[in-house]
Amino acid sequence: xTEVTQTPKHLVMGMTNKKSxxxxxxxxxxxxxxxxxxxxxxxxxxxxxxxEKLSINESVPSRFSPECPNSSLLNLHLHALQPEDSALYxxxxxxxxxxxxxxxxxxxxxxx
Amino acid sequence: xxxxxxxxxxxxxxxxxxxxxxxxxxxxxSVYLFWYVQYPNQGLQLLLKYLSGSTLVKGINxxxxxxxxxxxxxxxxxxxxxxxxxxxxxxxxxxVGNEKLTFGTGTRLTIIP
Numbered sequence: 311x312t313e314v315t316q317t318p319k320h321l322v323m324g325m326t327n328k329k330s331x332x333x334x335x336x337x338x339x340x341x342x343x344x345x346x347x348x349x350x351x352x353x354x355x356x357x358x359x360x361x362e363k364l365s366i367n368e369s370v371p372s373r374f375s376p377e378c379p380n381s382s383l384l385n386l387h388l389h390a391l392q393p394e395d396s397a398l399y400x401x402x403x404x405x406x407x408x409x410x411x412x413x414x415x416x417x418x419x420x421x422x
Numbered sequence: 423x424x425x426x427x428x429x430x431x432x433x434x435x436x437x438x439x440x441x442x443x444x445x446x447x448x449x450x451x452s453v454y455l456f457w458y459v460q461y462p463n464q465g466l467q468l469l470l471k472y473l474s475g476s477t478l479v480k481g482i483n484x485x486x487x488x489x490x491x492x493x494x495x496x497x498x499x500x501x502x503x504x505x506x507x508x509x510x511x512x513x514x515x516x517x518v519g520n521e522k523l524t525f526g527t528g529t530r531l532t533i534i535p
Binding site: 314341351366411 | 454456458463464465466467468471512521522523525526527528
């Protein structure tokens with residue numbers, strides 16, 4: 311299995327909703343990442359988990375809450391989002407910095 | 423801190439013509455360099471990477487890139503493009519020993535039939 315699987319592929323949520331994005335990999339990678347990508351822009355790093363511990367938080371608002379239940383799973387809990395949070399949310403994993411990342415196909419989030 | 427510059431936001435190329443997508447980086451320490459491709463409504467796929475050694479790196483789909491330390495460049499090339507190469511291409515850099523990957527602003531490659 312050489313893939314990163316993200317669910318759901320599309321999500322529409324209201325500003326008062328609570329939802330979660332899920333990411334799964336079975337490649338034994340030690341690090342997992344959440345990126346946010348706005349249209350026609352590069353991905354922006356949000357969080358990094360290394361060996362299931364949060365190692366980098368790029369000053370992301372608290373309405374985004376990451377969770378790493380085990381070495382294969384990464385969740386992003388969403389609460390009280392704003393319309394400007396609408397974007398493609400990408401999950402990635404890597405074994406080591408030198409190997410590059412494997413990205414999932416993303417969750418297209420729309421906040422209404 | 424490291425940074426990446428992709429000077430060309432859009433590159434139109436005729437089908438079967440060669441293409442070069444430019445990437446320059448800035449870092450005071452050793453780096454790893456990557457090129458990723460993103461097709462519409464998809465995630466990013468690794469095309470190739472430079473870690474060390476030979477400065478000419480070959481990747482998937484017929485792409486190659488050349489690392490030039492003196493010019494701090496890592497340009498991507500393909501000798502003959504196809505319609506299927508239409509996509510957004512991102513150059514990225516990571517500092518050796520650091521997990522964070524920094525992306526350039528991307529270059530949209532459009533193939534003209």
